[in-house]
Amino acid sequence: MFNQAKQDRDRHKEHELYFSKGTPLVYPALLSLVAQEFKRQIEIGTRIKNGVEYKSVFDGRQAVSKLALIICSNNRQQALRLGRALGAQKLFNDVSYEHRLLDSENEIYQFHDNVLHSYRMDDPEVSDKEEIADEKYEESEASFEEEQQESHITGVFTELSTCYSPTCSGNKPCYSRSCPKRFAQHPIAESQSKSALGRSVSASLTHTPQPQELWVNQVSSYIVDSLTKQDRKRQENIFELIYTEKNFVNDIEYLYQMWMVPLLTTEVIPTSRRVNFVQSVFSNITTIYEVNSRLLNALQRRQSEHPVVSQIGDVMLDHVVNFEPFVEYGARQYGGKMAFERERATNYEFDAFVKEVERKPESRKLEINGYLTKPTTRLGRYNLLLGEILKHTPEGHSDCELIRKAMDTITGYLRRLNSESGNAKNKFDLKQLHDNLSFKNKSDEMDLDLLAEERFIIKQGPLKKTAALDSSDYQLILLDNYLLITKHKVLSFEEHYTIQRRPIPLDLLVVGVPEQLRIRRASSILPYARPGSNIQHNMTYTTPGRPLAGDLNTSNGWTGGKGGYPISFHHIGRKGSGHFTLYAATLAARRPWIDKIEKQQLALTKNRQIFELVTICDRLFSLTNRVNHTISFDNGRYFLLAADQGVYLGRTGDIAPPRRILHLDHCTQIQVIEETFTLLVVADRVLWEFPFDILHTKTGEKPDAGHKLRQHTPFIFVGECLNKKLICIPKSSSLNSYVSTYEPTLLGDTKKKSAFGRKKAYNEIGLKFFKEIYIPGEAWSVDLSATKMFITCQRGVQLVDMRTTNTQALLDPNDPDLGFIIDREMPDSVLNIRQGVKHICTYRIESNEHLVCYDEYAFYIDGKGRRKRSGFLIEWEGQPESFAFSYPYVLAFEPNFIEIRHMLTGALEQIISGIDIQSLSPALKNGTIRGAMTDASNDVYQVLFELKCLVQPQPKPAPSHLHTLAYRHQNQSTEQPPTHHTWHPSRNTHM
Known part of the structure; x- marks a missing residue:
């Protein structure tokens, strides 16, 4: 408001x-x-x-x-x-x-x-x-x-x-x-x-109120003249309190005699629901009558004692403690009002009865709704009347303290009445929505859990489908967790809602205003245009807590007029409905939608925060010098960054920005081999080897020359297998791949050659050839476990026994519970290969249980590749390009957001939004999780960040081991950008 x-x-x-x-x-x-x-x-x-x-x-x-x-x-x-x-x-x-x-x-x-x-x-x-x-x-x-x-x-x-x-x-x-x-x-x-x-x-x-009664007309002029102006005002205020109380009690008597009794004793309402109807509409108004009758009698007794009432606060304080029925009445009033209107619309005898009674002189030309609202309005008027009495009561008078206490008590009832009536109205509307809700498309059907205790409606109202004046309306309903776009109709005197688009989780909703005069880059969680992207960039979006780049309250610069004022929505995610625009009738009607959505998004973020995003540096790397990979070493005290314009060294927790130590173009990956004091860098698909001395090079100095170890290297992987430190270097084509493995060693003889047949300029480092693995198809990623190598290729994940080099599929093709993924991994044609799902990483929870993460699903398998926990399946909201782990959470990185799930339940715990998000390093054994994204406030820079877990770490089940895969090589960047889908706990969370 x-x-x-x-x-x-x-x-x-x-x-x-x-x-x-x-x-x-x-x-x-x-x-x-x-x-x-x-x-x-x-x-x-x-x-x-x-x-x-x-x-x-x-x-x-x-x-x-x-x-x-x-x-x-x-x-x-x-x-x-x-x-x-x-x-x-x-x-x-x-x-x-x-x-x-x-x-x-x-x-x-x-x-x-x-x-x-x-x-x-x-x-x-x-x-x-x-x-x-x-x-x-x-x-x-x-x-x-x-x-x-x-x-x-x-x-x-x-x-x-x-x-x-x-x-x-x-x-x-x-x-x-x-x-x-x-x-x-x-x-x-x-x-x-x-x-x-x-x-x-x-x-x-119009209703003409009865002439106002005055105290001066009820007492002799001698008494009036004997009082000061302030005392006369006080007596008038006390008199107003008493006679309005009498009117209120009379109004309740009118409801009882003219409405309740006839409805209970005649055939206007069918006998089967007569009592329930009267109880629904009139609630506990007879209890209020009893409370206020006692209050009226006490006030009239005090007034009859003397024409000038000396004290009134004690009477009010004795009776306001009994005002609890007002709260109950207010909580049930909305439902009673709806029951009254529904009965009047469907029961013609009742409608005739209403018209007849409202025409009688006793009604004073006031319809019944005016009487049914009197208990709530009366409770609100008490403090107004008592405040006027207090205003004209001299300081030090005994009434001052008593009236203030009475007003405080009434204020407490008013707070409860507003809260209870709001909750009751919310539950009533949610029940009506639940009972009369349908989906236009069967594929959008989901359980919105509308009857949950914590569910509430924040805002609802119409927005036009197009800018045309005769355009049809959508009825938007903003819940605490979803935005619903519906068609609203009243059929047979019942409200019905048909959901037109898939319900949008607020975590995955971007809302903003299209720009009219000039094209701006998006300053939101939307990614920048990539090849094949269909996202429109002629609009400005907001993220929670960030103001719009423009004044929503002016028409200057924004589309609007008689056709309406546009609001753009974007439903991100695998199955999101994409971008669409609706139109508000006025400028003032547009702003509340954006404000309330943003406010609720902030509340959700605050209440569900598992990880905190901590900025490492924000104005060092531009979009022409992106950071692609990072690695920590020396027990996490230092880290290296592989960027488009070289290698940078930083110290963990240091406020000083990382400094460049190598001038290499297009560095995509970096690895530290601490056992042999070796630094491996993949730059422009060339594998380089450098000594540790390079880390001590000052900025601007020319380092010692490194050595090219191999060209045409898409990526490397360093891990442990068979109790050995192994370096995996693939050489791939579209038909087959060879993955060479090397064991780093220390060479004491300066005349020895390296494993690549090239004499070393420094004589302490060597790479000893271990094995070479062949698979048919192009290798996209490699991973190592205690005895196995995992190779992801076009036809799925191949599991290689490093002791025998025997190869088999990771997933058991005979397991019917894995048909949903095996059918996608093994397409019938080369055309369908690119449409298959991509395996990214495997996480071993227990000795015979592994969490397998694909870019669409995550599920559990046993050591033989058969599915475990058949009821458990995570369907990712986005299309993750990499993962990280911090037990018991698995983090899925995709360009628009980071999706954080509980790996034991599959529940979605948190969404972290951003622009062009990428994971810079998978987290090994709960290591530091680092990433990068485009700066939303200045879109020429890249922000580097760490994710700090705010939840108390939980002990990891033993034994456990984390396997992380380097994702697809850069040739795949020409693929179409991923599509997305939404989530719902009741569907995606299984045990």
Whole structure:
């Protein structure tokens, strides 16, 4: 909810925008057209009056401003009269049913119940031909009901009509005394509006309150004259408290005698549900009657003791402790109101009964809703009345402390009432949504867990499908965890919701405003354009906590106008619905959607934070000098970075930025062999070898020359197997691959040659050839375990026994539980090979249990390649390119976000968003997890970060071993960017 200053700015800018055109939005004389446009333009929200919170309401100043906007007039008095004409036909009413429309921000109004349904209903016209074919019957029924609901708003507001005289032309009024031009030149003053013939709202159409009683009329003038002005004010305030309490008790008696008793004793409501209906609508109002009758008797006794009441605080303090029934009533009021409207819409006898009773003199021309709201409004008015008494009570008077205590007690009840009524309304709406929710596409169906205790609705309202004025509406529902895009219809007096797009988890939602004047780069979690990318970049997006690059409250620079004001949504992830744009009716209606989504995203991030992203450096590496890989050594005290323009050395925890020690282009991988003091670097597909002395080279000095060990090297892998430190160097083609393994050794004889047949310039280092492994197909990644080598190729993962070099598939092809992945690993044609899933890493949880991570799935297998925990399957939200581990969490890196899952349950614990995210080093045995992403605030730099676990580390089950694979070689960068999909715990979390 915006502050008043911001609302005034919004209104002023909207007025300037439309008044400059000089054309009303609709023909202003027809009340039916004005009513429809008013419902479209007005922004309803939550406001507080007298301590009571009201939802889906608007204030009087806002209503008058919107009406002035619609008729394109600066005359607020004229707009006020137009609003009162609409209010007289029950388009809206004061929340307490006490007065008609006032141009005040302190007065709150709500749409009449049957109109509110129309306000929330979708336009029955649907542009898509398939929807017309599929929903023809439902739309015709909804259209009929909508017409029925809006048909009562009729009439002509003659002040704004054209003159009936055919000779009337020009700007001057004609001969007719009622010519509209005459009133345009001489606006009607508010004090004269009631007497203007044919141009005022009949006073009989509004509720006329009873004449206010005064204390001075109840006592002798001698007593009045003996009191000071302050004492007279105090007595008037006390008297007002007492007589309004009497009126309140009488109103409850009216409800009991004129409504409850007849409904319980006649056949208006069927016998089977008569008692339940009365209990639902009137709740515990008889208990409130008992409490307030005792309070009224005590107040009247105190008043009868002496004409001048000396003390009132003790009476109030004795009775306000019994106000608990008000809280219960407020919690059940919304459900009772809905039950009343539903019964009235379906039971014609009950509708006739309502009309008959409301016409009786006892009702004082006030409909039943006005009486049903009195308990909640009465509780809010107590502090207003007691505050006035306290204001005129002298300091030191015994009432001062007693009244303050009573007010504090009432304030506590008001807080609970607002909380309980809000929770009750939320649960009621969620139950209705759960019972009447359907999915347009079967593939989008999921359990939204709408009846969960923690679930709540943050905001809902209509947004247009396109910018066209006659475009149909989507009803958006923002939950605490999802955004739902639905079609909303009222069929057979029941609200029904059809989800049009796959529900969007807020973790995977990007929201923003398209840019109109110039193209900007995205400053959000969206990636930059890559080959094959279809993401639009003519828009500015927001990430949680980051303001938009532009003022949402101005039309300057942003698309908007009569067609609406656009909001762009992007559902990232494997099965995300991509980018789409919807349109708000007004500028003021657009901002709350973005604000509330961002606020809830921040809340989710804070509540579910497992890992904290800690920046290492943010202004050292530009996008032309990207960091591609990092490795730690010397027990984690130092780390090396392989970047596009060389190798950098940094110290862990040092505030000084890393310094460059090698000038090599396109460094993609780096490894440290501490046993032989060797540094291996893959740069531009060439494998280089350097001594440790290079680490001591100062920035700018030319280092000792390294040695080229091998060309055409896509990647290397260093690990342990058969109790040996092994260096794996693949040589691949599209048809076959040879993986050579070497064991680093220390050479004492300076005349010895290295394993590559080249004499060493320094005589302490050597690589001893161990074995060469052959597989048919192109090797994408290599991994080592205690006795095995894992090679991922086009036809799946091949498991090589390093003792015998025998090769077999990692997954048992005869296991039916693995059919979903084996069928993808073993396609029938070369064309389908590129469409297969890619294996990235394997993690051994126990001696006979391994977590296998592919870029689509993760699941468990045993030592023989058969599936374990058949009910467990992780379906990644994105398409991960690498993984990291910090027990018990597995982290999946993809360009748009980092997905953090619990590896024992599969539950999604956290999403960390960013731009062009990449993992720089897999975490070995809970090592440091480092990554890089594009700086969202300055998109020419790359930010390096570490992920610090905030959760107390848990002991890892023994034995355990982590296997990490170097991912695909760079030739695969020409593939299409990955597609994504969303998650849901009930579907993806298994044991």
